[in-house]
Amino acid sequence: MEKIKVTVWNEFRHEKSNEAIKAIYPEGMHKAIGKGIAADDLEIRYATLDEPDHGLTDEVINSTDVMIWWGHCAHGEVRDDIVAKVHKRVLEGMGLIVLHSGHFSKIFKAVTGCTCSLKWREAGERERLWNIAPYHPITQGIGEYFEVPHEEMYGERFDIPKDSEIIFISHFEGGNVFRSGVTLERGYGKIFYFQPGHESYPSYYQKEVLQVIGNAVRWAKPVFFREMSAPMTPALDEIRSENTGPFTGIIQNVDGSAK
Numbered sequence: 006m007e008k009i010k011v012t013v014w015n016e017f018r019h020e021k022s023n024e025a026i027k028a029i030y031p032e033g034m035h036k037a038i039g040k041g042i043a044a045d046d047l048e049i050r051y052a053t054l055d056e057p058d059h060g061l062t063d064e065v066i067n068s069t070d071v072m073i074w075w076g077h078c079a080h081g082e083v084r085d086d087i088v089a090k091v092h093k094r095v096l097e098g099m100g101l102i103v104l105h106s107g108h109f110s111k112i113f114k115a116v117t118g119c120t121c122s123l124k125w126r127e128a129g130e131r132e133r134l135w136n137i138a139p140y141h142p143i144t145q146g147i148g149e150y151f152e153v154p155h156e157e158m159y160g161e162r163f164d165i166p167k168d169s170e171i172i173f174i175s176h177f178e179g180g181n182v183f184r185s186g187v188t189l190e191r192g193y194g195k196i197f198y199f200q201p202g203h204e205s206y207p208s209y210y211q212k213e214v215l216q217v218i219g220n221a222v223r224w225a226k227p228v229f230f231r232e233m234s235a236p237m238t239p240a241l242d243e244i245r246s247e248n249t250g251p252f253t254g255i256i257q258n259v260d261g262s263a264k
């Protein structure tokens with residue numbers, strides 16, 4: 006069985022700069038997530054912001070089936086050329102799972118084309134995630150709902166595309182609601198956004214959170230990789246209309262440049 010190649014990308018700054026957060030995630034959130042979802046069908050690697058090329062060399066990007074992304078305080082430090090490469094790879098088929106504060110990452114804004122703005126509050130309140138897609142591969146093993154004892158509140162309105170399929174809706178103790186699990190398809194790639202995972206709570210040790218992320222990895226696994234292009238295509242049937250030209254016949258790349 007060919008394993009799914011997973012790259013867990015983490016900004017990995019809070020865990021180094023804040024003692025309380027380091028105490029929760031001594032090896033970083035990426036390692037907690039990777040170890041938490043570890044299974045025989047997954048080959049898991051890690052990449053972090055402060056490595057050369059943020060750990061995302063062409064070799065890593067091009068050999069990743071599903072990328073998991075956690076970022077927060079340093080979205081602006083992620084190089085645009087690397088974001089462009091990750092984005093291109095998503096369009097070609099790579100799965101992308103964006104976690105928590107990754108809603109404001111360059112890559113999530115790129116794949117959604119939205120501001121991805123929302124409301125927030127850090128009050129350690131209980132989050133109840135309602136499973137509204139029980140038929141979906143991402144929710145298998147999850148009951149009608151589950152609770153995270155303490156999370157950062159994220160509240161509506163969440164500015165995401167209208168074609169997002171809602172998998173979880175959260176209710177927070179303080180009264181707000183949030184579309185906390187949504188899927189999108191862009192190009193040939195599948196994308197899942199999942200809300201839990203504020204750095205000061207141990208959410209990435211919770212069984213249900215890890216189950217959802219693991220399910221999402223398998224759901225987002227590419228069926229194939231294929232370059233997106235805009236090919237000129239020959240007619241299947243005879244064309245009887247008179248040519249009215251002139252025709253320019255420019256073959257373009259998907260980014261709009263001429264081939």
Ligand code: ZN
Nearest residue numbers: 106157203204
């Ligand atoms: Zn947070």
